[in-house]
Amino acid sequence: MTQTPNAAASGTFLIGGDIPVHRLAYGAMRITGPGIWGDPKDRRAALATLRRLPELGVNFIDTADSYGPFVSEDLIREALHPYPGMLVATKGGLLRHGPDKWVPLADPGYLRQCVLLSLRRLGVERIDLWQLHRLDHGDARQAQLQVIADMRQEGLIRHVGLSEVRPADIEEAQRYFPVATVQNQYNLGERKSEAVLDYCTQHGIGFIPWYPLNAGKLAHPGSVLDTIAQAHGVTPSAIALAWLLKRSPVMLPIPGTSSPEHLAQNVAAAQVRLSDHEFETLGKQAV
């Protein structure tokens, strides 16, 4: 593919019914250090990757206060504030105790602090999409959902998303606030969330698949993706993302990268139109 790719070709989805974003988006977890801890090895490349986003039509970024922690939100602000025409979605609800260590904390006071500090770091007065990183499965759940509803009423948050949930969880949360998006692990090789995806499709809830490239495994040559990638003149990563985009109109993939070159390869997925045969072939293969 020789022309500059543009995420606009992936189509538009309305977050919460009122914020338009291009469906092919970007995950900002990889612009941190190893174990998603500390600064990235190449800070200039991380900033260059972020600055490339608007040039490639990507106007939806997924981050979290726990990425770094704080590093991802800080870099996004440095590169892109005040985010003209973009939606920066963040998350809260996890403590960090070191590289690769993630500890959920449902305490309402902590969740309120997460939101207030994300507002300050991102330099905004309201977070357009704030996602609860992990829903509590014990006694703290009601208080957890209530404080989110309160923060929405107070105008600190515009829309709410959940992560790693089932349809029953979504329905319970809907008693407190409308659920705008769901972020679960999902990609060609990992599809335990099919039923959740179908539920979101049916109800017009945005579905944000994390690990859309299976943490990079679907980006490497040597898989069944290769042949189809060559036929379309794109990389295997673009085929994995094009398959996701075709799977559902509510699908909002957030491939992560710290490289401007990989970013452009991934955005090329927006222009790929897989045939029904290619879509089915890919879906049947264990990749």
Ligand SMILES: NC(=O)c1ccc[n+]([C@@H]2O[C@H](COP(=O)([O-])OP(=O)(O)OC[C@H]3O[C@@H](n4cnc5c(N)ncnc54)[C@H](OP(=O)(O)O)[C@@H]3O)[C@@H](O)[C@H]2O)c1
């Ligand atoms: N809700 C949750 O619990 C949760 C959990 C995990 C992640 N997330 C979100 O989901 C996003 C996506 O997940 P992810 O970043 O972990 O995994 P991913 O998007 O499946 O894969 C990212 C990996 O693939 C590599 N990659 C990307 N494009 C490539 C290309 N064109 N060619 C070769 N390698 C490529 C990246 O390395 P390079 O940097 O070298 O390109 C990186 O190591 C995250 O950024 C984060 O926003 C959410």
